[in-house]
Amino acid sequence: MHKHRDRLLQVGVVALALAVLYGLGSxxxxxxxxxxxxxxxxxxxxxxxxxxxxxxxAFSAADSYGRAFLVGLVNTLSVAMVAIVASxxxxxxxxxxxxxxxxxxxxxxxxxxEVFRNVPLLLQLLIVYVVLIGHxxxxxxxxxxGPDIWLSKSGLALPWPAWSGDGLMLxxxxxxxxxxxxxxxxxxxxxxxxxxLTFYTSAYIAETVRGAVQAVSHRQTEAALxxxxxxxxxxxxxxxxxxxxxxxxxLANQLLNLIKNSSLAVAIGxxxxxxxxxxTLNQTSHAVxxxxxxxxxxxxxxxxxxxxxxxxxxxLLRRQTGVHA
Amino acid sequence: xxxxDHASGCGVVPSIGQALFAIVAAMKKLLWxxxxxxxxxxxxxxxxxxxxxxxxLACGVxxxxxGFSAADSNGEWHGIDVDFCxxxxxxxxxxxxxxxxxxxxxxxxFTALQSGEIDVLSRNTSWTLxxxxxxxxxxxxxxxxxxxxxxxxxxxKITSAKQLDGAEVCVQTGTTTERNLAEFAGANHIxxxxxxxxxxxxxxxxxxxxxxxxxxxxxxxxxxxxxxDSGKPDDYVVLPERISKEPLGPVVRRGDEDWFAxxxxxxxxLLEAEERGITQANVDQLRASSTDPSVQRLLGVSxxxxxxxxxxxxxxxxxxxxxGNYGEIFDRNVGAGSLLKLPRGLNALPRDGxxxxxxPLR
Numbered sequence: 161m162h163k164h165r166d167r168l169l170q171v172g173v174v175a176l177a178l179a180v181l182y183g184l185g186s187x188x189x190x191x192x193x194x195x196x197x198x199x200x201x202x203x204x205x206x207x208x209x210x211x212x213x214x215x216x217x218a219f220s221a222a223d224s225y226g227r228a229f230l231v232g233l234v235n236t237l238s239v240a241m242v243a244i245v246a247s248x249x250x251x252x253x254x255x256x257x258x259x260x261x262x263x264x265x266x267x268x269x270x271x272x273x274e275v276f277r278n279v280p281l282l283l284q285l286l287i288v289y290v291v292l293i294g295h296x297x298x299x300x301x302x303x304x305x306g307p308d309i310w311l312s313k314s315g316l317a318l319p320w321p322a323w324s325g326d327g328l329m330l331x332x333x334x335x336x337x338x339x340x341x342x343x344x345x346x347x348x349x350x351x352x353x354x355x356x357l358t359f360y361t362s363a364y365i366a367e368t369v370r371g372a373v374q375a376v377s378h379r380q381t382e383a384a385l386x387x388x389x390x391x392x393x394x395x396x397x398x399x400x401x402x403x404x405x406x407x408x409x410x411l412a413n414q415l416l417n418l419i420k421n422s423s424l425a426v427a428i429g430x431x432x433x434x435x436x437x438x439x440t441l442n443q444t445s446h447a448v449x450x451x452x453x454x455x456x457x458x459x460x461x462x463x464x465x466x467x468x469x470x471x472x473x474x475x476l477l478r479r480q481t482g483v484h485a
Numbered sequence: 486x487x488x489x490d491h492a493s494g495c496g497v498v499p500s501i502g503q504a505l506f507a508i509v510a511a512m513k514k515l516l517w518x519x520x521x522x523x524x525x526x527x528x529x530x531x532x533x534x535x536x537x538x539x540x541x542l543a544c545g546v547x548x549x550x551x552g553f554s555a556a557d558s559n560g561e562w563h564g565i566d567v568d569f570c571x572x573x574x575x576x577x578x579x580x581x582x583x584x585x586x587x588x589x590x591x592x593x594x595f596t597a598l599q600s601g602e603i604d605v606l607s608r609n610t611s612w613t614l615x616x617x618x619x620x621x622x623x624x625x626x627x628x629x630x631x632x633x634x635x636x637x638x639x640x641x642k643i644t645s646a647k648q649l650d651g652a653e654v655c656v657q658t659g660t661t662t663e664r665n666l667a668e669f670a671g672a673n674h675i676x677x678x679x680x681x682x683x684x685x686x687x688x689x690x691x692x693x694x695x696x697x698x699x700x701x702x703x704x705x706x707x708x709x710x711x712x713x714d715s716g717k718p719d720d721y722v723v724l725p726e727r728i729s730k731e732p733l734g735p736v737v738r739r740g741d742e743d744w745f746a747x748x749x750x751x752x753x754x755l756l757e758a759e760e761r762g763i764t765q766a767n768v769d770q771l772r773a774s775s776t777d778p779s780v781q782r783l784l785g786v787s788x789x790x791x792x793x794x795x796x797x798x799x800x801x802x803x804x805x806x807x808x809g810n811y812g813e814i815f816d817r818n819v820g821a822g823s824l825l826k827l828p829r830g831l832n833a834l835p836r837d838g839x840x841x842x843x844x845p846l847r
Contacts, residue, residue, distance in 0.1 A: 209664045210663035210664055210681075211678075212679065213680045293690075294694050338641075338698045339653055339678075341651060427683070428682075429691065445620045
């Protein structure tokens with residue numbers, strides 16, 4: 161009886177929420193029509209008419225707004241991926257470094273954490289970017305970092321494989337009248353966003369790692385050492401596996417934050433999803449639709465990340481404790 | 486069972502928290518939309534009633550383009566677009582100082598107008614068919630005829646925009662600018678790499694630190710940037726090409742024809758005053774002693790040119806007394822009397838070879 165009432169209540173709440181959404185939707189649609197804008201996602205198939213400088217997939221002004229959104233999504237994902245990998249590695253090292261026996265190194269790691277987690281991310285991003293474009297040399301005076309690797313205000317130019325008539329060829333960047341062409345180019349905007357996200361997030365991850373390691377009972381370390389395991393082996397086989405278990409949920413939080421924080425990229429002109437949506441919104445007046453797309457994409461990315469991390473956590477628990485979910 | 490709940494719970498709790506965060510992140514945008522939703526339905530004359538009720542005109546301007554709308558170190562606003570709002574305030578509120586300035590970026594400007602946040606958008610905004618007909622807005626006229634150009638460092642030794650093949654070009658997003666650039670590049674078979682920035686200061690920073698080799702926007706704005714923001718005007722040059730037509734003018738909400746008429750005829754009154762030789766300095770004298778019927782009519786001495794607009798008959802007098810005629814506004818802000826020294830060009834009266842033509846005020 162009780163259960164039935166609960167279910168009825170839930171259905172009622174969902175129905176009410178849907179009704180409110182529908183009501184809001186119709187008001188917005190009516191209002192947009194009154195202003196001469198036909199609501200809907202049809203505009204995604206229209207010609208975008210603008211170019212995007214920094215892309216991982218081919219794009220030209222003749223492509224559609226929909227493809228522009230895809231370019232923005234790929235840009236968001238690529239910068240987030242690089243930052244995720246880098247911040248997990250850096251954060252792990254600094255987290256463990258804080259616990260190390262070298263006092264100076266531990267102190268440096270602590271200082272790193274305090275600096276990078278207490279300065280607002282937007283400010284860090286702007287500082288990194290302004291320093292990069294202010295101090296890198298002009299393309300004609302580029303620094304050579306290796307064979308065919310050039311760093312300048314235009315970014316990091318690298319040789320990159322591409323298909324040609326003879327098969328896969330390594331294409332070298334060549335300096336033209338203004339800047340480099342050919343090969344791959346990592347723009348200063350991409351580098352700045354990836355670096356700022358890495359610095360900021362790794363400080364939080366370091367704290368997560370430190371907390372998780374310290375949460376493992378000290379008796380376990382003592383027991384392992386008493387059994388004759390070396391310190392490295394104790395860390396690797398006794399402490400870290402247990403720390404990992406309690407580390408994953410807060411780590412998932414940090415990764416989700418990182419993905420959403422990548423939207424700050426718009427401040428320095430990196431064409432991420434939000435930047436593309438803003439341009440589209442301004443050109444087409446489809447503000448509501450663009451905001452819906454932004455929300456849906458970030459929600460999906462967040463839920464997928466949370467599900468992956470949750471799945472990893474559950475598997476780890478299963479393996480380590482024998483509990484079957 | 487209990488263990489299973491616990492294990493999955495760890496995954497679910499943060500994910501819902503994150504979902505909420507994602508929603509909060511979009512709140513700022515939604516606030517604009519809410520204002521848009523719950524704005525009062527427009528009826529003819531509603532805007533003027535609102536302005537009179539509040540005792541001030543809400544004027545949307547730029548976040549700072551010298552010569553058009555920019556605040557000085559005392560917080561005083563100056564520029565053609567600013568003087569136009571002062572003229573409007575003088576016409577409808579009898580006091581040119583009763584203006585509330587709303588600095589808006591390119592993304593905010595139309596939403597601010599659509600939502601009723603501002604009464605008029607006087608902010609170097611290009612008149613295009615799409616904006617005039619498709620977005621619930623309507624242009625009341627033009628106050629400056631501009632065209633998109635390119636600013637490049639002198640050291641690159643470029644003399645034409647067609648030499649920009651392979652260059653990185655900085656653009657401020659959310660404007661017609663990025664589309665014009667793409668079309669120009671396509672038509673001339675050159676390839677340029679577009680760097681789009683949202684923030685005007687950010688795009689200036691990028692250009693002046695050498696991140697891009699050219700900066701494209703309206704030529705008047707480029708002249709202003711070169712004169713005021715570059716530090717060394719001689720190190721930069723505006724290329725001769727104008728790759729678009731950019732008629733800049735005041736914009737109002739669609740659906741309030743009475744307000745639209747006031748804004749449109751204020752533009753014409755400024756032009757008519759220049760044509761008749763009425764200036765800020767001589768307006769009092771002409772009002773007292775002129776025998777020219779068109780001057781008498783304009784200044785409310787003989788006929789009443791305010792009534793059809795719902796204004797009093799002295800409105801043009803107050804406008805000219807406050808800001809001067811169109812020529813004076815032009816010279817003071819962007820012309821010979823300013824640092825920009827832009828030529829009148831198309832913005833002259835027809836008798837001087839321009840196209841600034843006003844229908845008769847009678």
